[in-house]
Amino acid sequence: MKYTPQALIAEVTHxxxxxxxxxxxxxxxxxxSGELATSDWISIFNQAAAMGVLQLHLTGGEPMAxxxxxxxxxxxxxxxxxxxxxxxxxxxxxxRLDALIAAGLDHIQLxxxxxxxxxxxEFAGTRAHALKVRLAExxxxxxxxxxxxxxxxxxxxARLDEMIGFAERSGAQRLEIxxxxxYGWALRNRDALLxxxxxxxxxxxxxxxxxxRLKGRLRIEFVLPDYYAKYPKPCMNGWxxxxxxxxxxxxxxxxxxxxxxxGIQFANVREQSLRWIWEESPAFARFRGEDWxxxxxxxxxxxxxxxxxxxxxxxxxxxxxxxxxxVCTLAPAHGIVEEVVQRVNAGREGASQSGWVYRIDPxxxxxxxxxxxxxxxxx
Amino acid sequence: xxxxxxxTVPRLGPGCRLGSxxxxxxxxxxxxxxxxxxxxxxxxxxxxDGQRTVGTIVDELSRLFPSENxxxxxxxxxxxxxxxRDRGVVEDA
Ligand code: SF4
Ligand code: SF4
Numbered sequence: 001m002k003y004t005p006q007a008l009i010a011e012v013t014h015x016x017x018x019x020x021x022x023x024x025x026x027x028x029x030x031x032x033s034g035e036l037a038t039s040d041w042i043s044i045f046n047q048a049a050a051m052g053v054l055q056l057h058l059t060g061g062e063p064m065a066x067x068x069x070x071x072x073x074x075x076x077x078x079x080x081x082x083x084x085x086x087x088x089x090x091x092x093x094x095x096r097l098d099a100l101i102a103a104g105l106d107h108i109q110l111x112x113x114x115x116x117x118x119x120x121x122e123f124a125g126t127r128a129h130a131l132k133v134r135l136a137e138x139x140x141x142x143x144x145x146x147x148x149x150x151x152x153x154x155x156x157x158a159r160l161d162e163m164i165g166f167a168e169r170s171g172a173q174r175l176e177i178x179x180x181x182x183y184g185w186a187l188r189n190r191d192a193l194l195x196x197x198x199x200x201x202x203x204x205x206x207x208x209x210x211x212x213r214l215k216g217r218l219r220i221e222f223v224l225p226d227y228y229a230k231y232p233k234p235c236m237n238g239w240x241x242x243x244x245x246x247x248x249x250x251x252x253x254x255x256x257x258x259x260x261x262x263g264i265q266f267a268n269v270r271e272q273s274l275r276w277i278w279e280e281s282p283a284f285a286r287f288r289g290e291d292w293x294x295x296x297x298x299x300x301x302x303x304x305x306x307x308x309x310x311x312x313x314x315x316x317x318x319x320x321x322x323x324x325x326x327v328c329t330l331a332p333a334h335g336i337v338e339e340v341v342q343r344v345n346a347g348r349e350g351a352s353q354s355g356w357v358y359r360i361d362p363x364x365x366x367x368x369x370x371x372x373x374x375x376x377x378x379x
Numbered sequence: 380x381x382x383x384x385x386x387t388v389p390r391l392g393p394g395c396r397l398g399s400x401x402x403x404x405x406x407x408x409x410x411x412x413x414x415x416x417x418x419x420x421x422x423x424x425x426x427x428d429g430q431r432t433v434g435t436i437v438d439e440l441s442r443l444f445p446s447e448n449x450x451x452x453x454x455x456x457x458x459x460x461x462x463x464r465d466r467g468v469v470e471d472a
Contacts, residue, residue, distance in 0.1 A: 107410045
C-alpha cells in the first residue's frame with residue numbers, strides 16, 4: 001500500500017512568547033541554535049510538493065518569531081503549496097500581514113485562549129489577548145482565509161456562546177473549537193482542564209444549534225475531548241498515512257506527539273531525503289497497516305476507521321505504544337481513562353482551581369519579545 | 380440564505396483557490412484540505428471570478444457543450460454553486 005502525503009506541518013521554531021497551560025509541544029524543545037536554515041526549509045517544501053503534498057502549515061512555537069518568515073511563505077507558495085500560517089498573533093501587525101499576503105499566504109489561523117481578557121491572559125501566561133483582538137480587526141479587512149481557533153477546557157467552556165458570538169462578528173470564515181488534547185504539557189494539567197460530562201453535553205447542543213444557524217456564514221468545527229468518546233479519534237487519519245511534521249531541527253515525525261515514544265529513531269531531513277523518510281523509514285512504517293495491532297483492534301470492524309487510536313496516548317497512559325488506545329471503551333486499559341473521568345466528574349463543576357503549571361521556554365528573539373508575564377491571578 | 384439566480388455573481392471564498400500545478404488540476408484547495416472537483420465543477424469554478432454572473436457562466440458553458448440543454452446547464456450550475464456555498468467555499472461577490 002502506497003500512501004500519498006497530503007499535508008506538511010512545519011514547526012519552524014519552538015520559540016513562543018506564550019506559556020499555555022495546555023501546550024501540546026514536546027516537553028524537551030529545540031533551541032534556536034539547532035533550527036533549520038531558510039535554505040533547508042525551501043528544499044523541504046520543494047521535495048514535499050514533488051511527493052504530492054498539497055498543504056503547508058507553518059507553525060511553531062510562534063512562526064512569526066522566525067526572521068525569514070516571508071521567505072518561507074513565498075518559497076512554499078512558489079512550490080505550489082497551499083499556505084497556512086498558524087499563529088498566536090504575537091509579532092504580527094498590519095504591515096507584516098500585508099507582506100505575508102503579498103508573499104502568497106492563503107490562510108491564517110489565529111489562536112485564542114478565551115474571549116474574556118483576564119482569563120485568556122491567565123491561560124496563556126502572557127498578556128496577548130488585546131493584541132489578538134486588534135489583529136482580528138485587521139485581518140477581516142483583507143481577503144484572506146481566516147480561521148479563529150479557541151482551545152477549550154473546563155475553565156472556559158461556560159463561555160462558549162460568547163466565543164461563537166465573537167467569531168461571528170470577527171469576519172472569520174471558520175471557527176475551530178478545539179478541546180485540549182492530553183499530550184505534552186497538557187497531560188500535567190489534565191485534572192484541572194478536562195471538562196465535566198454535563199459541560200460537554202451542553203456544549204455539543206450549543207455547537208450543533210450554532211452550526212445550523214450559521215450555515216454558509218461561519219463553519220464551526222469541533223474536536224471532542226476523546227476521554228468522553230466511545231471510540232478513539234482516527235489518529236491524524238492514521239500514522240504515516242496523510243501527514244508529516246517536521247520539527248525545528250529537521251526531524252520528521254508522523255505527528256507532533258510521536259517523539260514521546262521511546263526507541264523510535266526519527267530520521268532527519270539533514271541526512272535523508274523526505275521521500276525516503278516517508279516511504280522507507282522504519283518510524284513511518286511502524287504503525288502502518290494492521291500487523292502491529294493487538295486484540296481487540298485486530299479483529300475489530302472499526303480498525304479501518306480509527307486505526308486503534310492514538311499511539312502516543314496509548315504509550316503515555318499505558319507505557320505500551322502498541323496497546324489499544326485506552327480512550328476506547330473496548331480497550332483492556334480503559335479503566336485508566338474511566339478513573340480520570342470519574343475523578344473529574346465527582347468534583348463541583350469548575351471548582352477545581354487546582355494549581356496548574358506554566359510552560360517556560362527558551363528565550364525569544366528580541367524582536368518578538370512579549371510583554372512581561374503577569375503573576376497568576378489569585379484564585 | 381438568498382437563492383442563487385441568473386444575476387448572482389459568484390466567486391471563490393477567501394482562502395479557497397484552484398490548484399495551480401498540473402498535478403493539482405482538479406483540486407479546490409481550501410483551509411480544511413482539498414476538494415476533488417469532479418466533471419464540470421472545475422470548469423464552473425474557473426468561471427467564478429467575481430465578474431461573471433451565473434447567466435454569463437451558463438452562456439459560456441452552453442457554447443462549450445452545445446449538445447447540452449441550456450436549462451439543464453443552468454440548473455446544474457446553480458445546484459453545484461448552492462452546495463459549494465453551503466460548504467462556505469463559494470460566496471456572492
Ligand atoms: S499517534 Fe496520537 S498524537 Fe500522534 S498522530 Fe496519532 S493521534 Fe496524534
Ligand atoms: S478496539 Fe481498537 S479498532 Fe476497535 S474501536 Fe477500539 S481502538 Fe478502534
